[in-house]
Amino acid sequence: MTLYDGTTGASYQVKSVFVEAAVTRRLQALGINDGTCVKILNRKRQGAMIIQVRGTRLALGRHISSCIEVTELREKECAI
Amino acid sequence: MTESEKKIRVAFVGNPNCGKTTLFNAVTGSRLKVANWPGVTVEKKEGSAQYEDCSLTIVDTPGIYSLTCYTIEEKVTRQCVMDDEIDAVVNVVDASSLERNLYLTLQLLELGKPVILALNMMDIVSERGMEIDLHRLPELLGGIPVVPVSAAKRTGLGILLHAVVHHCEEGAVGPVLTYGKEIEEKITRLEEMMQAHYPQHSSIRWHALKLLENDEDVMNEHPISIENVVGRSYEKDIIQKKYAYIENIIREVLFHKEKQAASTDRIDRTLTHPFWxxxxxxxxxxxxxxxxxxxxxxxxxxxxxxxxxxxxxxxxxxxxxxxxxxxxxxxxxxxxxxxxxxxxxxxxxxxxxxxLAILEDSGYMSRVAYVMDHIMGRAGLSGKAFLPMVLGFGCTVPAIMATRALETERDRRKTMLITPFMSCSxxxxxxxxxxxxxxxxxxxxxxxxxYAIGMIVAIVSALVIHGREKGKESADCLLIELPEYKRPNIRTIGIYVxxxxxxxxxxxxxxxxxxxxxxxxxxxxxxxxxxxxxxxxxxxxxxxxxxxxxxxxxxxxxxxxxxxxxxxxxxxxxxxxxxxxxxxxxxxxxxxxxxxxxxxxxxxxxxxxxxxxxxxxxxxxxxxxxxxxxxxxxxxxxxxxxxxxxxxxxxxxxxxxxxxxxxxxxxx
Structure with a gap:
């Protein structure tokens, strides 16, 4: 599944990122790379979402979130 | 040169919205604009300060997340930091999001210049009930000075300048983080090659690492043949190592990190509601x-x-x-x-x-980018393009300059075209x-x-332009940090107004x-x-x-x-x-x-x-x-x-x- 398919309040672990090289670099600098845990704080039905990663909040557009492959994490499996 | 003439050039570098400009204003007595959203500063500015017998020139830079170039401001900062005239780097860090900020710190340390860590926003850390081990943190960063400051309350400034002056004399610390045998061997070989080609170069290790990451800008600036050393890009491995190291630091120095800012989440539930x-x-x-x-x-x-x-x-x-x-x-x-x-x-x-000042200083501005993202998306722009438009309600000139934070030239031009329709003061x-x-x-x-007509005309113009750009399908690339909400600072607002x-x-x-x-x-x-x-x-x-x-x-x-x-x-x-x-x-x-x-x-x-x-x-x-x-x-x-x-x-x-x-x- 991709992060875009995620639901509000759930936590996910990033498996891989398939997006343009420039955006990948940006995501890496913001702390999103393979293995990172993220939590969806808020989202619009078809569009952007707010996630929590490494103690900060980021707003991600649909294009980016649908290029981030994730697996769902159970409660408390990963401290964010 | 006598002691009384000692001059030091210092660059303030850090993530966007970590308080560089507030600290710069506090140290130099300047009155540059500050606000609570990432990307307020888009140009480098200089100021001066005096510490005992040493006169310091301080350069404030646009915020960056890493030393890789992505937007225009990042290029400005990278060039500034790499400049040989810069004697020392003050890495301003938002202590309340230490983990993310340290990524840039590790990159700065690799540059081989003296780095001083200014730990800003410690008051927020203690307000939330989190604790940072100030003895262990410098140990894990190779012994660089770590100075807690509060730019807003103007505390710790003298200690910071003292640290800058003294650390400059001592010089840079050696490598903090090693990347394992395979990569380190390659680094050593590349360093030798760099040394032979560019003996004057000051940041050999950083350059070697960038060559391993296949960084295009670095390869063009200092071309050397690396084919027989670098078989593939080691970018991913290097980044993973850095984050692994950071996670280790966080485990050792940051306590009670589960105490997140609950109030921000609560406010966000209303202000960024999907419908409202x-x-x-x-x-x-x-x-x-x-x-x-x-x-x-x-x-x-x-x-x-x-x-x-x-x-x-x-x-x-x-x-x-x-x-x-x-x-x-x-x-x-x-x-x-x-x-x-x-x-x-x-x-x-x-x-x-x-x-407008209260709006900008509260932390709401970034949320506007998120909230307006789907409307701007129809016009082929990301929600981030709405920030210059909101600034346009004040004055069009800084609003046009704020388009620098946008990623592509096409988005910039489109935003420049529609921003003047926002009614300025x-x-x-x-x-x-x-x-x-x-x-x-x-x-x-x-x-x-x-005001309503102006906004509608702006969005409709963007829609029409987007309609004519068929074939150049642009994706919704919104990516912006949402800072925590805070009570607007009276001084900041005073300066702004x-x-x-x-x-x-x-x-x-x-x-x-x-x-x-x-x-x-x-x-x-x-x-x-x-x-x-x-x-x-x-x-x-x-x-x-x-x-x-x-x-x-x-x-x-x-x-x-x-x-x-x-x-x-x-x-x-x-x-x-x-x-x-x-x-x-x-x-x-x-x-x-x-x-x-x-x-x-x-x-x-x-x-x-x-x-x-x-x-x-x-x-x-x-x-x-x-x-x-x-x-x-x-x-x-x-x-x-x-x-x-x-x-x-x-x-x-x-x-x-x-x-x-x-x-x-x-x-x-």
Missing amino acids: GVPIFLLIMCFVFFLTFTVGDFLKGGFEMALGFLSAQVSSLLVSVRCAPWLISLIVEGIMAGVGGILTFIPNIVILFLA ARLPIYVLFSDMFFANCKVLAAFSM WTKLKDYLEKAGTTIFLASIIIWFVLNFGMHGMVEDAADSFGAMIGRSMMPLLAPAGLDMWQIAVALISGISAKEVVVSSFTVLFGVVNADSAAGMAAIVDRIHMQKPDFGPLNAYALMVFCLLYVPCAATIATVKKESGSWKFTGKMVVFQLLLAWCAATAVYQIGRVLF
């Missing part, structure tokens, strides 16, 4: 403009009285010293009417900027004056509708002052020297030649043509021209307005609310001021683009004003 987010944003903006018009008008009385009194005094003084009549006319009817007329709008302007006097004169019953509504007010006063003293003199001149002189009746003046001649063009929009008065042409210098000049054109000293008072309306009706008896509304629409949409045109040229680097923009805005303004007038005539 947009209506709430519009309501907030309505409230801002409502305050601007009502409270501003309420405060205006005092200004009007003072101006009336002053111009009467000056006039009688000039008569008593037997001043030449033309000079009295120039001073009272030209300068005082023009410049003074603009000064009476100060209360409205101050309230507007006060409200210079257009405010026009709305206030004309809605007061012609819409007595619904003046706030009439003025407010201008004062700077804007100073700009406004400066403009009144320069552009508007000059424009008023020129207008007075073209109105009082004709082919045969000074004229009795303004209708024989140069101004009337120029204006009359434009009248046929403006007739379809119901604006066929030569005075309006003159005011609109002069308004290109600055939009306030439209108002000051009116006051000079109609010889009214105090336009922004009941008597002054009645006089203007009288004189308009003498020229054009059927000039009513509809004509006034068409004029307001024209002023909203036509060419922004000269300063904006110059900024667009500078930022786009293209006269062709700038010229196209000006033509587009003129045509659009004419079409819209004509449509308003012609449709209105049928309806009413």
Whole structure:
């Protein structure tokens, strides 16, 4: 599944990122790379979402979130 | 060089919105703009500070997340940090999001320059109940000085400067983080090769790492053949190692990290609600403009009285010293009417900027990007493009500069094209004056509708441009950090409002002052020297030649043509021209307005609310001021683009004003 398919309040672990090289670099600098845990704080039905990663909040557009492959994490499996 | 002449150049570097500029202001006594959203600073600025016998030059840089180039500001910062003239780097870190901030820290340490860590926002950390081990943190960072500071409360500044001066003498620390045998061996080989090719180079290890990451800019700057060393890109491995190291640091030094800012999440649940987010944003903006018009008008009385009194005094003084009549006319009817007329709008302007300052400092700005993302997405822009547009409510010039934070040149140009449609503070006097004169019953509504029309025109223009760009499908690439909400800082807001007010006063003293003199001149002189009746003046001649063009929009008065042409210098000049054109000293008072309306009706008896509304629409949409045109040229680097923009805005303004007038005539 991709992060875009995620639901509000759930936590996910990033498996891989398939997006343009420039955006990948940006995501890496913001702390999103393979293995990172993220939590969806808020989202619009078809569009952007707010996630929590490494103690900060980021707003991600649909294009980016649908290029981030994730697996769902159970409660408390990963401290964010 | 003696001890007393010691000079150090220091760069303040850090993530966006970590407080670099606040710290810079505190250390150097400068008054640069700060706010609570990432990307406020887009240019590097210099200031100076003194510590004992050492004079420091401090360079404030735009915030960056890493030393890889992505946007224009990041390139500015990277170039600045790499510059050999920089003796030391102060890495400003937001202690409340230490984990993310340390990524840049590790990169800076690899540069081989002395790095001092300024741990900002420690007050927030302790407020939340988190704790940072200040002994272990420097140990894990190779022994660099780590200084807790509070830029807002101005604590720890002396210690920071002390650390800078001393650490500069000691020099940089060695590598903090090792990447394992395979990568380290390659680094060593690359370092040797770099040393042979570029013996003067100061950041050999960093360059070697960038070569392993296949960084294009670095390869172009210092080309060496690396094929037999670097078989593949090691970027991923290097990044993973860095984050693994950071996670280790966080485990050791940060305690109670589960204490997140619950209040921010709570506020966000309402303000970024999937459905209510947009209506709430519009309501907030309505409230801002409502305050601007009502409270501003309420405060205006005092200004009007003072101006009336002053111009009467000056006039009688000039008569008593037997001043030449033309000079009295120039001073009272030209300068005082023009410049003074603009000064009476100060209360409205101050309230507007006060409200915008609070909005920017609260942390809501980034949320606007998120909230507006799907609307902007339809126009092929990311929600981030809406930030310059909101800034455009204040002044178009910094708004155009703020487009630097956008990722692609195409997005930048599109945003530059539509940002001038957002009503800036210079257009405010026009709305206030004309809605007061012609819409007595619904003046706030009439003025407010201008803001709405501006926003709609901006978004529709973007949609149309996007429709024409078929094939170049652009994706929704919104990516922005959302800072925590905080109580706006009084000092920050004071600096913001004062700077804007100073700009406004400066403009009144320069552009508007000059424009008023020129207008007075073209109105009082004709082919045969000074004229009795303004209708024989140069101004009337120029204006009359434009009248046929403006007739379809119901604006066929030569005075309006003159005011609109002069308004290109600055939009306030439209108002000051009116006051000079109609010889009214105090336009922004009941008597002054009645006089203007009288004189308009003498020229054009059927000039009513509809004509006034068409004029307001024209002023909203036509060419922004000269300063904006110059900024667009500078930022786009293209006269062709700038010229196209000006033509587009003129045509659009004419079409819209004509449509308003012609449709209105049928309806009413």
